Amino acid sequence: MSFRKSNVYLSLVNSYIIDSPQPSSINYWWNLGSLLGLCLVIQIMTGVFMAMHYSSNIELAFNSVEHIMRDVNMGYVIRYMHANTASMFFICMYIHIGKAIYYGSYRSPRTTVWIVGVIIFVATMAAAFLGYCCVYGQMSHWGATVITNLFSAIPFVGKDIVMWLWGGFSVANPTLQRFFALHFLVPFVIAALVLMHMLALHVHGSSNPLGITGNMDRIPMHNYFVFKDLVTVFVFLIVLSLFVFYSPNTLGHPDNYIPGNALVTPASIVPEWYLLPFYAILRSIPDKLLGVITMFGAILVLLTLPYTDRSVIRGNSFKVISKFMFFLFVFNFVLLGKLGMEHIEVPYILMSKISTILYFAYFLVFVPIVSTIENVLFYIGRINK
Known part of the structure; x- marks a missing residue:
């Protein structure tokens, strides 16, 4: 029985990574999918390690992030990888969406792939917002206040929804604990959606820049496209390393290095x-x-x-x-x-x-x-x- 199960898993790996027939004309814009998968793996791994030292108590959240940065062995690397990979995730995602729009990858018969991809985009934005709030700097507190207050615009039930999200009458300890729990959970939901995205893609295969059927000329995924993906993976890791080790705060907001304070409103609240x-x-x-x-x-x-x-x-x-x-x-x-x-x-x-x-x-x-x-x-x- 165990032999049969392993054989099934190996056949799936072979079907997706080794023998998967791909159009010979696809170019480097089709590498964004593998880069997004790499970003998701990095985010989940660094997130799990950070969760071991993070405290979702509103009095301790900011200091626990500083504890990770200063006291945990290689903690600053894990934290900066998590923060900067989030930005890289969105850079790759926006380019990936732009590529799909430019080359018409949303067209039938790949409409299901496109719809699942849009759902992944929404879930990723939710995860990013929740994670940004978990730092509980000034911009985290006021960003959470502004965004959750948007639900109060819903007629009749809006204010009740906001109070339910807050767990009280303002952004406080219950809010942060809920946001942290959701932030930990949503990436695994995204991983499941990514599997659905790949399953839907596998039915009809990838599109190509020419906009015609790729069935006339296909070549196996390995070793042609695996090597092509590895080229951009190494370039991505080099760029990410430059940000993490030399300029880790370039893509962040300086106000988020100030502890959250409900009594002091920033001059400009931006996400x-x-x-x-x-x-x-x-x-x-x-x-x-x-x-x-x-x-x-x-x-x-x-x-x-x-x-x-x-x-x-x-x-x-x-x-x-x-x-x-x-x-x-x-x-x-x-x-x-x-x-x-x-x-x-x-x-x-x-x-x-x-x-x-x-x-x-x-x-x-x-x-x-x-x-x-x-x-x-x-x-x-x-x-x-």
């Missing part, structure tokens, strides 16, 4: 950099409830792509107008991130509103219209030939 675009969208809407709906809608609108993209050609490699609109969307998204860290003042208020409209317009207006126009041009070109 971590990877949440700034959605924070800018939230602030661009004057109404609280509509702002919350718009912020969550900015993530869920990704699910519309398989249905709004009407192009007969997969991906943007050979479509000039779609390629231009995509890079305009990328520029607008980066601009939203910049606007998210600015104070709410002229001209940033107007710029945020315009960028928010452009963000949603890309998915709901530009993609269907441009894809329809390019279809017409494609058929005209075929007729002229």
Whole structure:
């Protein structure tokens, strides 16, 4: 019986890593999946070791992080790896999503892969927010206060939900203990979702930059693509090491090195950099409830792509107008991130509103219209030939 089980596991490994047939034309943009898997493994491992020394008591949380940094053997390396890999995780994830949008990886028959990927994105953002609160610096306390208060915009039950999240009447000890428990649990949920993501991907295989079927020319995963993935893995580890050992606080906020204080409000309350675009969208809407709906809608609108993209050609490699609109969307998204860290003042208020409209317009207006126009041009070109 044990021999049969081991044989099943080995066959699964062989099916996914050794003999898995991949399109020969896929390039280095397809390496982001393995890098994200590596980031998840690093986060879980460093998180488990940090949890051995962390205290979720609100009076001890900040000092326990300092204890890990100063007193635990190699604790500063574990903590800085955990913090900086979180940023690397989101860098790779945003590029991975951008690659999928550019090459049309969300198109049928890989719609399920795309939907599970969006769910992973939402879960990762939740895990990152919860982890940021666990440090319990100034930005952690006020970030938790602002974000949890958003639920009060829900009619009738909003205030009750906020009090349930807090475990009281403000962000306090029960809040931090709940956030820590969830932060420890969610990464394992993400790991399960990643397995579902891979299972869904394995049904039809990877897409490719050409936007055509890859069944005409496939080669095994090992040793061709395993070696190609290892190239970016080593580059990633070098870049991560540079941040961890030489500039560990570059991607963090300096106010989070001050213990959380409910009596002192920071001059500007901002989340971590990877949440700034959605924070800018939230602030661009004057109404609280509509702002919350718009912020969550900015993530869920990704699910519309398989249905709004009407192009007969997969991906943007050979479509000039779609390629231009995509890079305009990328520029607008980066601009939203910049606007998210600015104070709410002229001209940033107007710029945020315009960028928010452009963000949603890309998915709901530009993609269907441009894809329809390019279809017409494609058929005209075929007729002229």
